Amino acid sequence: MRGQPFLTQERRTWQNTSILSEQNFLKLKEIMYDHTFEAGSYLFWEGDPADKLFYIKQGQVKLTKTNAEGKEFTLHMFQDGDLVGELAGFTTLKHSYNALVTKDSIIGVIQTRDLEVLLWQHGDLAVEFIKWMGLMNRITETKVRDLMFYGKPGALCSTLIRLANTYGKQTEQGWLISHKVTHAELGDFIGATRESVNRMLRDLAKKGVIAQEQGHIIIKDIDYLRDICHCEHCPVTVCRI
Secondary structure (H helix, E strand, O other), X not given: OEOOXXXXXXXXXXXXXXXXXXXXXXXXXXXXXEEEEOOOOEEEOOOOEOOEEEEEEEEEEEEEEEOOOOOEEEEEEEEOOOEEOOOOOOOOOEOOOEEEEEEEEEEEEEEHHHHHHHHHHOHHHHHHHHHHHHHHHHXXXXXXXXXXXXXXXXXXXXXXXXXXXXXXXXXXXXEEEOOOOOHHHHHHHHOOOHHHHHHHHHHHHHOOOEEEEOOEEXXXXXXXXXXXXXXXXXXXXXXXX
C-alpha cells in the first residue's frame, strides 16, 4: 500500500467547531436547545429562512442542492461535532441548499438572533465565527475546483481521498472505507451518472488502485488518486467529505 491519508485514526472526529475556543464554545452551548431528528427528516429546505444554526451532538446530516432539471447533488456530509447552517450576517438570508438528516440525530439548535447578541458582546467569538465561515467556503471551493479543473475522474479521486480521510481504517489490503457508499451516491458527489462512476471505478480496480469487498471500497494506492486530482495537500479540516 502506498501513501497515507492525511488524518490519523485519532483525528477522525471532525468537529469544525474546533475553531472556537473552549470558552467561546461554552457560550454557544448556553444558547442552544436540543432537538431530536429522525433519519429522513430535514433540518431545512432550500429557500427556507436562514435563521438558525445546527450543532450535531450525535448523528449525521447531508447537504444537497437540486438543479433546474431536478438532479440532486451532494455538497457535504456532516457528523458529530459539526456546525451546520448559513450565517446571515445581520441581513435576511434564505438557505441555498437542503439539509437531510441521514441518521437519527440529537442536534443543538441555535437561533440567529441569540447568536447575534453574543457576537456583539464578544469580539473574539465574532472573529472565530468569521474563521468558521471561511473554512466552510474553503471546503466548498476545493470540491468545485476538483470538478472544474480535473473533470469527473479528478473529482472522483478527490472524493475517494476525502472518504478515506473521514471513514478510512487501515487494513492489510489498504484503507478500508467503513462507510458504505453506493455508486449512485458517489455520482451525486461529483455530478456524474451511476454508469459513469461504475466505469471509472472499474478502471481504477483494473490498475490495482482500489478494490471492493462486500460493498466497501478499499484504497490500495492513495498516491495514484492524489496524482489524478493534483492534490494540493489541503489542511485536514478541509480535505473531508
